[in-house]
Amino acid sequence: MCIATSELYREEHEYMLKFLLVGDSDVGKDEIANFLGPSVSFTPNAFLILPKMTTILLEGKFVRLQLWDASGQGRFSTIIKSYSRGVQGILLVYDITNRWSFDGIRRWLTEIDEHAPGVPRILIGNRLHLEFNRAVPRREAEYFARKRNMQYFEISTLAYFNVHESITELARLVISRNGMHWLWKSFQVASLQDLCCRAIVKNILNVHAIDRLPIPSFLQLKVRSFASGADLCMSNVIKRECTTPYCNSASKYITRFVRSRNTKDHSRNANCDIM
Incomplete structure (x- = not known):
């Protein structure tokens, strides 16, 4: 569940999605767009709005995103x-x-x-690193989003928190709502690498543990992409259990490693509390 880095950047992609960043001026929309990193490219047009292009991994598939930041362009109706x-x-x-x-x-x-009914949307509370100056209670924002059938994320580009997750979740929502996940999963037999990634996802407690796994960075990115869609229905995938010796041993090793790291972290936190 992450924005592809320059190491993984590809022109080839399964889908192209067009997103719009909406909000009042000076809420940090440009911060979000600029946060996407080295894989971003800029394409100027006649209206001087620069859509920002990047690629994300979603369930092992490359999805190309076109992000439009309409900051300072007047009324949204226009x-x-x-x-x-x-x-x-x-x-x-x-x-x-x-x-x-x-x-x-x-x-x-x-x-x-009025102008874009039915288009999936999510609500983002930006600049979470300024929590000490919060003016909008989190519960109020969550209730506001839930009442309007939107998912809610609080993010911070400065703290590298929830930016990738929010954008990837919107992509997952768009693909799921439009039925495109049926297209890419129909009659699909998962590869050995995909099966191992799914096995790892089943044995980790949260997505943040993936960064500590003793595997190459490109595999960490792929595991994160499967973690983002772990709640999607897999009934239309031709299921094969990960029963190969390699996959079983890898899953067991990863499980032991994550549990040992969690135990060490817990002990370290306990010692800090005592001190």
Whole structure:
């Protein structure tokens, strides 16, 4: 579940998705777009809006994302008329330290419902690293999103927290809602590497443990991509259990390693509490 780095960047991809970053000015939409890293490319157009291109891994598949940041372009009603064609996902962004930016989300939603009804969207509370200046309670934002059938993420580009996860979750939602996951999974026999990745995902407690696994970085990225879609239905995949000696031993080794690291971390935290 991560944005592909330059090491994994490819022009080839299974899907191309067009996302729109929406929100008041100075809520950090440009921070999110610029956070995507070295795999980002810039494509100027006549309207001087720069869509940012990057590639993510989702369940082992490369998905190309086109991110449009319409900051400073006037009313969203004008923007959505110009750029709603082909838009498949919308990220509604506000600043958790700015109450006015959160209240503005209602205005943006009104425009979205008028000009882009039915387009999947998620709500993002940006600048979580400024928690000490929070102006919008998390519970209020969660209730607001839940009432409108949106998922909610609080992120921080400065702390490298939840940015990749939120963007990947929107991609998963778009693909799932449009039925495209049936297309890529139909009559598919998973490779040995895919099976091993799924076996590892089943034996870890949370996605953050993947970064500590003693495996190459490109495999960590692939494992994370499977972790992001672990809740997707796999009934239309031709199922094969990971029964090879290599896969079994790898899964057992990974499980022992993660448990030992968790035990060490717990002991270290306990010692810190005593001190």
